[in-house]
Amino acid sequence: MKKEKNRFWKIWALPAQIGLVFALALPVSSAPEGDAxxxxxxxxxxxxxxxxxxxxxxxxxxxxxxxxxxxxxxxxxxxxxxxxxxxxxxxxxxxxxxxxxxxxxxxxxxRTVSVAVDGTALRVRPDPEAQIVAEAKAGVIGRLGECDPNWCRIAAGSTKGWVVKSALWGVAADELRE
CATH class of the missing domain: 2.30.30.40 (SH3 Domains)
Structure with missing residues (x-):
């Protein structure tokens, strides 16, 4: 057991030290834009x-x-x-x-999301004037469905609806899903 632990630390510590040197030596924008x-x-x-x-x-x-x-x-x-x-x-x-x-x-x-804002409305359509199906408390977890630039469809239990993307955690602001 001790031999494995020492071997692990030797392998793990060296890349961390090298990475720090490179991080300090390279400019912040070293990767071309658009490269994920x-x-x-x-x-x-x-x-x-x-x-x-x-x-x-x-x-x-x-x-x-x-x-x-x-x-x-x-x-x-x-x-x-x-x-x-x-x-x-x-x-x-x-x-x-x-x-x-x-x-x-x-x-x-x-993919799942959690509701970040207490009292978040789930609506029948991705429209702020659409009928409210339910209101979710902060922390509710739902399955993530499709997303347009501002709204995502989620399913929490037997309730489904559209939620403003900014009221959710677990989806990127610019993420689109079909």
Whole structure:
């Protein structure tokens, strides 16, 4: 066990030190505009939204079982933002900016959102004058459907409706979905 831990730290510490040197030496705008940052493991865009697949997920200080648990996420389907990848681990944040490293099998690509504004109206159409189907409290989690530039369709339990995108966490402001 001790041998594995030392080997891990040797591999992990060196890239971190090298990365710091490059980060200080390169200009901030070194990547051409329009080039999305991609995860080194999955080649998927970073950052990206996912959801918690399990009813409970340990969030650790670093990307291994040797690191201490800082948080336990306890809401199945809660939206999370993946900000980094390392082997089978993903660095994630919740709507409050809390997070750390979680094992990849606890995450799902199924998209969910949480309501960020208390009393958010779900409407029958993406129109501020459309009939209100329901009002959601802050923290309600729903499945994400289609999105236009200003509205997203969500399903929370048996209720479906259109919500102003700015009242949701788990979808990018410029994101469009069919």
């Amino acid at each position: 940052v991609r995860g080194s493991v999955t080649n998927l865009p970073l950052p990206r939204f996912v959801s918690l697949k399990a009813a409970e997920g340990n969030v650790r200080r670093g990307p291994s079982l040797n690191h201490r648990i800082d948080w336990v996420f306890r809401h199945r389907d809660m939206p999370l933002l993946v900000t980094a990848e390392f082997e089978h681990w993903r660095r994630v944040e919740d709507a409050e900016g809390q997070g750390g490293w979680i094992y990849y099998s606890l995450l799902s690509g199924a």
